[in-house]
Amino acid sequence: MSAEDGCFPGLYCTSFLSNPWLLDGCTIILSTIWRSSLVLLSINVLSAEVSRISPIDSGFSWNLLALDGNNVVAVSSSPVDVPQIKYGYLTDNATWNWLDVSSPIVKCPEKVKSLLSNQQFDIMKIPVKDVSGNLTEGAKKPFEAVFVSSKTRRNDSCEPLIVMLHGGPHTTSVTSFSKSLAFLSSNGFNLLIVNYRGSLGFGEEALQSLPGKIGTQDVNDVLTAIDHVIDLKKANPSKIAVLGGSHGGFLTTHLIGQAPDKFAAAAARNPVCNLALMVGTSDIPDWCFVETYGSEWKNYYTEAPTAEHLTSFQMKSPIFHISKVKTPTLFLLGAKDLRVPNSTGLQYARALKEKGVDVKTIVFPNDIHGIDRPQSDYESFLNIGVWFKKYCK
Structure with a gap:
């Protein structure tokens, strides 16, 4: 399926309410990813009519909290607006009205409110650079990036x-x-928050275009997005850093190898750096086959990868390009990560250090893949901020 602009891209939701039905007994309310936003939908299971009931033009994301009869409680937020509880009700003419509930979920100090008030965000459509080759129509359509910036520029820079x-x-x-x-x-x-092709919410054709092309299509999409904001005079080419976790860390370490002059600094959280090492240690070895071989992965899958498999995995991996890397890189690794065991990140970091690249590695002893324990999350982003200020300011 190819999702045209404004058209329903398909269902990409992770949960339902225990009783998600309106009073008519045939309409379900849910939250789903729609391009770069989380939206509320009503779906009539008899007529198959799908309606977007959260406001369309704001760009905010909406998450469903509760439903009672034809009344809905949701939470709305944006990258620069703290979460706000919303009450919605279905009117007699079948439209939805939304009201603010006075108590915010996140109470911000005045200093934080002041800082956020100077921020703005925009959802950018990024044209695909190369639409030649064997691409489906959905994979040729623009992807998106969320751009968060200050409302004012210092010294016009x-x-x-x-x-x-x-x-x-x-x-x-x-x-x-x-x-x-x-x-x-x-x-x-x-x-610049990039939703490269393969992200959820853009239709099935765009989603399925990535397996088999990791390390090339996704890398090229990110570079295209960066060039897009540079062309718009919204970024200084000499002050660009890159940050990602898991597959985002895979892209981070790919980018500093494939575009070694592009980035002033990098930070990777539990990155996939070497698929040939990961496949024998991860709790999802099938992921390595799916993303490397695409739709043909079942023809290759085995619990005992051959030398040919391992060669294919390494050629798809960031470590294949490590000889070109010169970007100062911060590694944040969970010692208890079973998804992407930290051996792959440690191997890559040691190889960079051997080359003389400035490297810092922080291992969180009690964290798994997400590094999302409150103290670890705090320390992680504090170190990221310090690292980027050191090299980008």
Whole structure:
């Protein structure tokens, strides 16, 4: 399926309410990813009519909290707006009205409110650079990036840019509030949050275009997005950093190898650096086959990879390009990560150090893949901010 602009891209939701039905008994309410936002939908299971019930033009993300009869409670936020509870109700003419509920979920100090009030965000459409070859129609359509920036420029110059890359790779960075990203943007960085082809919410053809092309198509999409903001005079080419975790870390370490002069600094959280090493140690070895071989992966899958498999894995991996890397890189690794065991990140970091590249490695002894324990998350992004300020300011 190819999702045209404004058209329903398909369902990409992770949960339902225990009772998601309106009073008519045939209409379900849910949250789903729609391009770069999380939206609320009503779906009539008898007529197959799909309606977007959250406001269309704001760019905010909406998450469903509760439903009672024809009344809905949701939460709305953006990269520069803290979460706000919303009450919605279905009117007699079958439209939805939304009201603010006075108590915010996140209470911000005045200083934080002041910092956020100077921030803005925009959802950019990025044209695919190369539409030749065997691409489906959906894979030829623009992908998106969320650009977070200051409303004012100092001395008419661009703030340093952090390119943010999600993992998965089949997830999405939606336009919801993140304290970690707000910390970075409030400390003088613009953010380019790239939803490269293969992200959820853009239709099945765009989603399925990535397996078999990791390390090339996704890398090229990120570079295209960076060049897009540079061409718009929204980024200083000499002050660009890149940050990603898991597959986003895979892209981060690929980018500093494939475009070694592009980045002033990099940070990778539990990155996939060497598929040939990961396949024998991860709890998802099938992921390595799917993303390397694409739709033909079942013809290759085995619990005992051959030398040919391992060669293919290494050629898809960031470590294949390590001889070109010169970007100062921060590694943040969870000691208990079973998804992407930290051996792959440690190997890559040691190889960079051997080359004389400036490297810092922090291992969180009690963290798994997400590095999301509160103290670890805090220390992780604090170190990222310090690292990027050192090399980008």
